[in-house]
Amino acid sequence: MSLVLDSAAQDLLFREARTANSFSDEPVTEEQVQAIYDLVKFGPTAFNQTPLRITLVRSPEARERLVKHMAPGNDAKTATAPLVAILSADNEFHEELPQLLPHFPQAKDAFFSERPVREQSALLNSALQAAYFIIGIRAAGLAAGPMTGADFGGIQKEFLDADHTPIMVINIGKPAAEGAWFDRSPRLAFDEVITTV
Template sequence: MSLAIDASAQDLLFREARTANAFTEEPVTEEQVKAIYDLVKYAPTAMNSQPLRVLLVRSAEARERLVNQMSEGNKAKTLSAPLVAVLAYDVDFHEELPKVFPHFPGAKDGFADEAVRHKVGSFNATLQVGYFILGVRAAGLSAGPMAGFDAEGIEKEFFGDGRHKVLAVVNIGKPGPDAWFARNPRLDYAEVVNEI
């Protein structure tokens, strides 16, 4: 093997990990979520920008408000997951750059243009969504990431400031009975990788 992590870690993060569509009632604790964040915060983003913002939806009232913004096929599983995370990027992420990129005090000045901030924020937070899913898996939990929702509706319902743009909604918990769809095939190395 050419990988530094052992086979069980590889299975946990990739080979055996699946998108869960049903969950047990076992709660996801604040300590688990903190451990996930404390792991994935070290993954790379451009200029250490870290534009991802995570909204944990726990209360029944907030869950109902979220479910109203989900596509029909995602409503029941979102309602039943022990925890749901709304993952968005902060359009004003650059305001934090002096704190997270201290070696370049003028870094935030390079993001005066809001269109540039949207491009950088969206791309880097999307990377962070992937890291977050791997962090959930590393905690021994299953993630059910979804894109089937009304993003503008969620933004108005939960953020209201116009400064957060929703990228994904992720159901989190221990997989329940019949949690998995059949695994679909993956492209082979030769179908994806070229060398010049």
């Protein structure tokens, strides 16, 4: 193999990791979530922007409010996961750009003065950050159950504001001992995806 990452780490992050549908009752701590974020915040984005916002749903009352917005099939597992996170795109992310881009302070006004441009960039780059977050969850020895089957308009009204667009909900925890995931689904082969010109 020509990868630097050892085989065990490759398995943990990719080959053996899958979307979890059920979890043990072991809690996910604030320290674990902070360690995950402190690792994945270094993932690359355009202009070093960080539009991803994460709302941790911990209280039973908040969990109940969230579950009612989840699609059938996603509601039961969201109700029982040790931790649930709502991931959203902050459409006003550009306000932090001057401190994140000290070598290019004009980026805020030069590129992101118009709301539609900001929303498009926030969506793309928060999706990148969400992928890093999922890999970080796996790196912590936990399983992630990312879902987009939900009433995001309802979730936005319930938990966010007009400047934050929900992009996914992720159940987080140790996978259940049995039945945590479906069999591995197929993936496209190298020559079905890669083209050299």
